[in-house]
Amino acid sequence: MIIKTENLTKEYVAGSQTVKALNGINLSVEKGEFISIMGPSGSGKTTLMNIIGCLDTPSEGSYYLNNKSVSTLNDDELAKIRNQEIGFVFQSFHLLARSSALDNVMLPLKYAGCSEDEAIRRSEKVLEKVGLSDRKKHAPSELSGGQQQRVAVARAIVLKPKVLLFDEPLSNLDAKLRRQVREDIREIQQKLGSDIAMAHDHVVALPNSQNAIEDACHRSTRWAARCREYAHTKLHP
DSSP states (O other), rough: EEEEEEEEEEEETTTEEEEEEEEEEEEEOTTTTTEOOOOOTTSSSHHHHHTTTTOOOOSSEEETTEEGGGGGOOHHHHHHHHHHHHHEEOOOOOHHHHHOOHHHHHHHHHTTTOOOOHHHHHHHHHHHHHHHHGGGOGGGSOHHHHHHHHHHHHHTTTTSEEEEEEEEEETTOOOHHHHHHHHHHHHHHHOOOOHEEEEEEEOOOOOSSHHHHHHHHHHHHHHHHHHHHHHHHSSSS
């Protein structure tokens, strides 16, 4: 089991009030699973993703990644996990505005201690995979929304993470690009063998074919069955 949470709770203090974003979430994800976390805006999807991605900590409960208790790790250990084991594609991409697509993708490699030549080689290879070889020198402002999305995906996968997390990955794309990105993400999972968790209001990241639709229904039903017990009561306390 690659991801497991037990009684995960997250509270925020807003003035004199305490807001409970997550309430007793029990979740398990096996290696190789491809899941969607579904719910309306404000239901806690991004909060849960941030905790899974080691960007935030729970107020109560436990989180295990690769059978290791994340709550026992120090800041340096958490930073290492974020850089080497988890790829995160943010809803707003978080690309460095004054850096090229290539430099943005190289960033996690530099943090991991790769040489300049190795970082360039690996970054160019992954940009080729997402169809942006001819845009590698362009700044984010010179790229379309779909191209920025692909740069963010390339940066997330360049270290071949064990877990890929996507926060509403299709929200800024038109219908054609939505279909393409669904296929791209599925291909990434198959090639890298990564586990992919996605926070989105819909079942996404599945190719547009009858077999895939049937697979989507099966996965969605199975996931919904696992979540139904707490989806409405836990995410909406």
